Amino acid sequence: xxxxxxxxxxxxxxxxxxxxxxxxxxxxxxxxxxxxxxxxxxxxxxxxxxxxxxxxxxxxxxxxxxxxxxxxxxxxxxxxxxxxxxxxxxxxxxxxxxxxxxxxxxxxxxxxxxxxxxxxxxxxxxxxxxxxxxxxxxxxxxxxxxxxxxxxxxxxxxxxxxxxxxxxxxxxxxxxxxxxxxxxxxxxxxxxxxxxxxxxxxxxxxxxxxxxxxxxxxxxxxxxxxxxxxxxxxxxxxxxxxxxxxxxxxxxxxxxxxxxxxxxxxxxxxxxxxxxxxxxxxxxxxxxxxxxxxxxxxxxxxxxxxxxxxxxxxxxxxxxxxxxxxxxxxxxxxxxxxxxxxxxxxxxxxxxxxxxxxxxxxxxxxxxxxxxxxxxxxxxxxxxxxxxxxxxxxxxxxxxxxxxxxxxxxxxxxxxxxxxxxxxxxxxxxxxxxxxxxxxxxxxxxxxxxxxxxxxxxxxxxxxxxxxxxxxxxxxxxxxxxxxxxxxxxxxxxxxxxxxxxxxxxxxxxxxxxxxxxxxxxxxxxxxxxxxxxxxxxxxxxxxxxxxxxxxxxxxxxxxxxxxxxxxxxxxxxxxxxxxxxxxxxxxxxxxxxxxxxxxxxxxxxxxxxxxxxxxxxxxxxxxxxxxxxxxxxxxxxxxxxxxxxxxxxxxxxxxxxxxxxxxxxxxxxxxxxxxxxxxxxxxxxxxxxxxxxxxxxxxxxxxxxxxxxxxxxxxxxxxxxxxxxxxxxxxxxxxxxxxxxxxxxxxxxxxxxxxxxxxxxxxxxxxxxxxxxxxxxxxxxxxxxxxxxxxxxxxxxxxxxxxxxxxxxxxxxxx
Numbered sequence: 001x002x003x004x005x006x007x008x009x010x011x012x013x014x015x016x017x018x019x020x021x022x023x024x025x026x027x028x029x030x031x032x033x034x035x036x037x038x039x040x041x042x043x044x045x046x047x048x049x050x051x052x053x054x055x056x057x058x059x060x061x062x063x064x065x066x067x068x069x070x071x072x073x074x075x076x077x078x079x080x081x082x083x084x085x086x087x088x089x090x091x092x093x094x095x096x097x098x099x100x101x102x103x104x105x106x107x108x109x110x111x112x113x114x115x116x117x118x119x120x121x122x123x124x125x126x127x128x129x130x131x132x133x134x135x136x137x138x139x140x141x142x143x144x145x146x147x148x149x150x151x152x153x154x155x156x157x158x159x160x161x162x163x164x165x166x167x168x169x170x171x172x173x174x175x176x177x178x179x180x181x182x183x184x185x186x187x188x189x190x191x192x193x194x195x196x197x198x199x200x201x202x203x204x205x206x207x208x209x210x211x212x213x214x215x216x217x218x219x220x221x222x223x224x225x226x227x228x229x230x231x232x233x234x235x236x237x238x239x240x241x242x243x244x245x246x247x248x249x250x251x252x253x254x255x256x257x258x259x260x261x262x263x264x265x266x267x268x269x270x271x272x273x274x275x276x277x278x279x280x281x282x283x284x285x286x287x288x289x290x291x292x293x294x295x296x297x298x299x300x301x302x303x304x305x306x307x308x309x310x311x312x313x314x315x316x317x318x319x320x321x322x323x324x325x326x327x328x329x330x331x332x333x334x335x336x337x338x339x340x341x342x343x344x345x346x347x348x349x350x351x352x353x354x355x356x357x358x359x360x361x362x363x364x365x366x367x368x369x370x371x372x373x374x375x376x377x378x379x380x381x382x383x384x385x386x387x388x389x390x391x392x393x394x395x396x397x398x399x400x401x402x403x404x405x406x407x408x409x410x411x412x413x414x415x416x417x418x419x420x421x422x423x424x425x426x427x428x429x430x431x432x433x434x435x436x437x438x439x440x441x442x443x444x445x446x447x448x449x450x451x452x453x454x455x456x457x458x459x460x461x462x463x464x465x466x467x468x469x470x471x472x473x474x475x476x477x478x479x480x481x482x483x484x485x486x487x488x489x490x491x492x493x494x495x496x497x498x499x500x501x502x503x504x505x506x507x508x509x510x511x512x513x514x515x516x517x518x519x520x521x522x523x524x525x526x527x528x529x530x531x532x533x534x535x536x537x538x539x540x541x542x543x544x545x546x547x548x549x550x551x552x553x554x555x556x557x558x559x560x561x562x563x564x565x566x567x568x569x570x571x572x573x574x575x576x577x578x579x580x581x582x583x584x585x586x587x588x589x590x591x592x593x594x595x596x597x598x599x600x601x602x603x604x605x606x607x608x609x610x611x612x613x614x615x616x617x618x619x620x621x622x623x624x625x626x627x628x629x630x631x632x633x634x635x636x637x638x639x640x641x642x643x644x645x646x647x648x649x650x651x652x653x654x655x656x657x658x659x660x661x662x663x664x665x666x667x668x669x670x671x672x673x674x675x676x677x678x679x680x681x682x683x684x685x686x687x688x689x690x691x692x693x694x695x696x697x698x699x700x701x702x703x704x705x706x707x708x709x710x711x712x713x714x715x716x717x718x719x720x721x722x723x724x725x726x727x728x729x730x731x732x733x734x735x736x737x738x739x740x741x742x743x744x745x746x747x748x749x750x751x752x753x754x755x756x757x758x759x760x761x762x763x764x765x766x767x768x769x770x771x772x773x774x775x776x777x778x779x780x781x782x783x784x785x786x787x788x789x790x791x792x793x794x795x796x797x798x799x800x801x802x803x804x805x806x807x808x809x810x811x812x813x814x815x816x
Contacts (some may be wrong), residue, residue: 310387523641532764539653669706683801
């Protein structure tokens with residue numbers, strides 16, 4: 001997240017809930033001007049209530065109206081004389097001086113000297129012409145348009161334009177706003193409401209980001225058929241009642257398109273004043289996580305014609321809606337687990353920049369009332385004309401950070417309570433088992449005094465959440481990994497429930513894992529089970545080894561109702577023993593040591609117990625450290641097929657443990673062949689010069705036979721130079737596909753080896769159930785430890801990672 005100079009501006013409109021882009025109450029896929037949805041799935045009320053709770057998740061705020069203001073945001077909330085209407089749109093054009101490159105530039109420099117630019121901090125500029133056009137797959141205007149007649153009126157005082165239609169325009173992906181600037185440069189934008197107030201006053205923002213988004217989508221559409229599969233099956237819009245039986249699923253696809261448009265306009269990326277459109281476009285293209293979040297959504301929208309379960313509009317009897325609405329809704333509760341790693345550039349505006357490495361886990365939070373708030377998610381699905389899912393979650397969390405200055409002196413910060421909470425978002429389940437979730441996290445405030453505090457702000461991000469039991473094969477969970485940017489700021493109280501953002505203290509590159517286990521599990525479902533376990537952790541310290549990264553492959557046997565026996569038995573598959581420990585560390589000098597892989601032949605004991613009453617199990621348990629009373633928060637699925645531990649131990653540090661119940665039936669070669677697993681996860685690597693974080697979402701492993709596989713990597717990375725303390729922005733890394741071998745046994749132990757990448761993946765395959773009966777089908781989830789370039793001879797390099805491999809499903813998209 002590249003940030004703005006925030007010393008000149010603050011918003012004068014306070015918010016009810018903390019959000020960087022004034023969109024705290026905006027459901028990502030709610031398109032109010034088209035009346036596509038009747039609401040936000042009930043999520044807003046929950047978020048409002050959370051915002052009004054004193055000290056909710058350690059925000060340490062007295063008022064629900066506090067916000068951290070940001071500079072440079074255009075005031076595009078209204079057009080002069082424009083009342084609430086579905087036929088009148090407000091349009092604003094944003095650009096840098098160089099983009100308009102005409103006599104207007106001098107005038108703007110006189111009015112706003114030394115201004116900074118961000119996605120919504122670009123100055124409003126006049127346009128030579130404004131057109132609303134309908135296009136083909138090559139973005140060429142078509143003559144046979146469904147756009148109603150319209151007029152354009154300039155609002156000079158606001159720098160905006162009112163577009164008045166003769167009737168409400170249809171909601172279609174092929175309708176685009178086209179703006180010609182004074183120098184004949186052209187910018188495009190999705191013709192979608194970007195209003196931040198949900199006041200039925202549609203606002204269309206046209207800038208280089210909207211242009212990038214439009215061209216990113218249409219670059220992926222190479223045939224007329226590819227575009228047609230995104231559109232209504234008639235000349236109308238994507239709204240309810242117009243597309244019954246239309247397999248193009250325009251409602252779902254347009255919703256996600258609109259959500260993505262709102263998401264991208266909420267980023268903060270500096271666009272230098274000297275950049276023209278081409279240079280700004282190139283900057284966005286090189287901002288790795290920004291482009292990845294866009295592609296994640298677009299790729300699911302265009303993947304196939306009937307892409308979403310229940311996404312084809314159907315007729316529902318009015319009597320059913322009136323008399324039995326509960327039959328059309330499904331609600332599921334989940335316990336949530338989060339672990340993240342981050343490289344942070346500290347004091348990024350200073351000539352003496354430092355760096356920090358931070359780890360964060362989800363953690364219970366005790367409110368002033370002594371009530372305990374646990375990390376949780378609610379999934380609501382409504383199956384009316386179209387199936388729509390709403391995800392509402394809160395992540396109270398605990399962060400530990402190790403700072404390193406230019407002299408290589410280290411400082412361990414005390415553990416800090418904070419939260420990661422976003423406005424509710426509507427989404428759809430793909431036929432391959434993934435929910436596409438856009439997140440715009442709220443700002444949070446910690447360390448508050450009478451006049452100052454620390455403000456935390458996150459860029460939006462897109463998350464693919466895999467529903468591993470959507471085909472009923474299990475486990476009863478959802479899994480995900482994501483990447484995002486964040487910022488930590490010094491902020492000062494303005495005395496009116498708002499805050500001014502001052503110096504930036506950290507620029508954060510955050511690599512995270514999420515697990516969501518269905519509630520109602522208890523220790524009783526664990527007892528007598530055996531588990532294949534992957535443990536991944538990072539321990540930070542001020543003395544001795546200041547950084548230790550460890551990955552372990554373990555076997556758990558829940559021998560009794562209170563204890564787990566942890567062992568590393570001798571089992572050889574493709575390579576060395578399957579059950580091993582790997583680790584690397586940096587000393588106070590920041591020199592690297594890679595330890596030889598090892599196996600603990602002696603069993604150790606972990607104790608476990610329910611955290612909920614016997615009469616009301618919620619799936620929350622505690623799991624102790626080996627041979628210790630020190631415990632970590634864990635969750636278990638109702639069937640006991642997956643245990644997830646938010647590791648927080650003095651010896652191991654913070655991390656994540658995933659324990660899959662072992663199989664008893666080996667999947668057949670015929671069933672394995674052709675299976676495609678999509679990867680979600682991250683790795684932590686080190687070499688003599690740098691630490692390296694990598695993100696692997698949307699990489700794939702295709703099983704080409706019962707023993708061979710192809711790995712295709714989609715990789716983003718950030719590096720931390722241990723000598724200069726420079727942290728690089730997140731960027732793409734090109735890595736060639738690799739052929740490899742794999743094997744899986746009766747217990748679900750699985751190993752992959754890809755020799756050309758010096759890469760090994762070892763771990764466990766989940767059971768595949770038909771009802772309660774285990775089958776010989778491949779499991780939906782692989783929990784894998786990544787070991788790459790592991791040089792324990794010269795200690796020059798090593799990479800360890802936790803990777804989920806999530807089987808692409810073929811779900812029936814029909815909902816009866």
